[in-house]
Amino acid sequence: MDGDSGCKLVIDLILQYKSFLVQGALTTITITALSFSLGLLISSILTLIRFFGERVANAFTKIYIDVFRGTPLLVQLLLIYFGFPTIGINLDAFTASVIAIGLNSGAYQAEIMRTAIKGIPEDQIIVAKALGLRDRHIYLYIVMPQALRNAIPGLVNEFVTLLKESSLASVIGLAELTRVGEYMMSATFRALEAFTIVALIYLLLSYAFYFMSRSIEKRFAIPGFERWIR
């Protein structure tokens, strides 16, 4: 197969399956966005516990993070989708995927926030206390605005990681982008072209989100915080 005919085959395949590919890409983006948001919510709660919590609560956050980072995401997904029905929790493939990826991402996002908070010099917290600010004010007005800026690159990386990890949902039959690639391969027996197309779409989406993240970083950029603008 020469290069021209290879390209033609790829283009033909894209045209033939374009509606499936678009639908698969939209499902991938939706799972990514929802699981990222769930992860953000979980990481915010874990971060709050770490900032204000007592020893027992802090131990809980550590266990949560260790469990979700120390076990494979695929195993967590299979546990939720196939294991939960035995305890009476039946979830469809989409919901199970969002929950599994979201719970997992919460642990990673909490670590991103921890590093971002650690980047804030302790002097600032001491001065804020000395000026009569209460802990909740320090968290809301001093810590979080800076930590979120520090965390933007890490959170964008996490989003793009989730975009790719969402392909694991294909294992439980969800018709996201990778699963569409499998359909195309089964129908045409052209695995090379099918998964090349799928890989290219993932690549394009990753670039698109990296590009968007640059505008977010610039939007929130202030003098003294340029260090994280690439």
Place this chain on the structure above:
Amino acid sequence: MRNEVLKLIDVTSGYSGKPIVMDVSFTVLEGEKVVVIGPNGSGKSTLLKTVLRLIEPIKGSIIFRGIDITRLPKSELPRIRVRMGYVPQEGVLFPHMKVIDNVALPLRLALGMSKAEAYKRALEYLKLFDMHELAYRYPAQLSGGQRQRVAVVRALALEPDLLLLDEPTSNLDPSSRREVVEVLYSVARMGKSMVLVTHELEIASKVSDKVIAMKSGRVVYEGPFNESIAKDVYET
């Protein structure tokens, strides 16, 4: 007779139970300017942080406006701290906020002023020290001296009963130092009660009503500025 603003009685404090400041006692009267001098490691900064209970005293009492703050629960401390304007070393400002926000933030959150009132007062104080043109800049856009002056204004805007200044001229280039020294002299002329920690004997001689000299965590002299005693403190 002038009222006592601050009274320390046999205060010992330090980190992890290890004393840095030992058996320190002194009084600051209304309008009195107390300058604390002493070599590095003598416990001057620890002393200021102990007054604010940012470091817990191991023993002794700190009486501020008649209230023994060493007995107060932690939840009560913010309303006491806001009455002691603190100026940290190297003018620590919040880097994500403009100058005016840095000054207005404690007015809103610690004093409970409305946003409009807080910004009005912040601007008034910045104007008082000719710094209103810097109001909408970020700390990273200021020189070291300007940052330190903003930190002084931020403390003064709280209209505190007592100012606590921790080596406000340290680590500044000569021109920035001059700017800050001028501000210190202006503040001293305002008649505020203050405790100023400094290495600079010239500032101590011009500003102080009383000098506290510290060495190895203990007060070795308390009285009017005396050049030979002050120099002795710095000799090893």
